[in-house]
Amino acid sequence: MNSRAGTGAVSVPGSKVTVVPPADAQDDEPFAVTSCPGGPLLVRGDFEIQDGEGNEVPKNRETVALCRCAGSRIKPWCDGTHKLLRRAAEN
Numbered sequence: 001m002n003s004r005a006g007t008g009a010v011s012v013p014g015s016k017v018t019v020v021p022p023a024d025a026q027d028d029e030p031f032a033v034t035s036c037p038g039g040p041l042l043v044r045g046d047f048e049i050q051d052g053e054g055n056e057v058p059k060n061r062e063t064v065a066l067c068r069c070a071g072s073r074i075k076p077w078c079d080g081t082h083k084l085l086r087r088a089a090e091n
Contacts (some may be wrong), residue, residue, distance in 0.1 A: 010045055014054035014070040019043050038086055039063040040078035049076065 010019040010033050031045030043064050049057040073082035
């Protein structure tokens with residue numbers, strides 16, 4: 001897994017969302033992004049999620065899994081579809 005911590009915006013491949021620090025964030029309050037191989041981006045910490053038009057996407061957890069395969073039925077959240085897509089590609 002690849003991880004990064006930061007205070008800047010992160011675009012999510014396969015999705016039309018961006019992870020951004022909250023407007024009132026301090027520089028010492030970064031969020032962490034972990035890329036799961038063949039799976040979602042895990043985001044932890046103090047952050048907001050914005051759609052392609054800059055509107056905030058409500059979240060109810062401190063840690064979220066964001067879809068990168070574009071196959072999730074509950075976008076921008078991961079629903080595990082990447083596992084099915086990987087199995088289909090192997091066959």
